[in-house]
Amino acid sequence: MRRLAVFASGSGSNFEAIAAGCKSGAIRDAEVVLCVCDKAGAYVLERAARYGVDILQFNPKEFSSKRDFERMIADRMDALRVELVCLAGYMRIIGDELLERYGGRIVNIHPALLPAFKGAHAIKDAFEYGVKVYGVTIHEVDNTLDGGRIISQVAVPYEGDDIEALEEMIHKAEHKLYVETINRILDK
């Protein structure tokens, strides 16, 4: 079994797609061994509990630096022998400690066709810009914001004016692409 950690700060629908994918075999020969969350009360914590996944929930403010809390995360991942880190709505830039210890094994999902619409409000930004083809990107993580090498992308064409419907389409596309891409990465 290949061992995954998923980092999330919010709802965790991508966490759930990955955990469910491992359980059903849609992601082959893999399991989620850790959910890392930097927000008390985030809904992802309920999802992780439901899937019986170990949770590492922490408050960054209780640490004197990013290096300190990342050291704690990396130590826990070492102990669990994590092979791949999937960021799924983790609202922080990954710092040097995690890049030094897990660099090349961290991927992120972004709800836009990078390099367009980087940042935390990609769907809204693209919608307000008036694009006609939205999309999803999975990329390697380096020390830039949404800037690492692109691994996979899918386009989501939409010309309507209902942003909630659009968000739903994009999230659906994310869940499918994350499952497919994790298989591709693990097969390498």
Ligand code: GRF
């Ligand atoms: C997703 O749109 C992901 O692309 C972005 O944050 C959102 C997380 O959603 N990075 P969820 O918590 O997985 O539902």
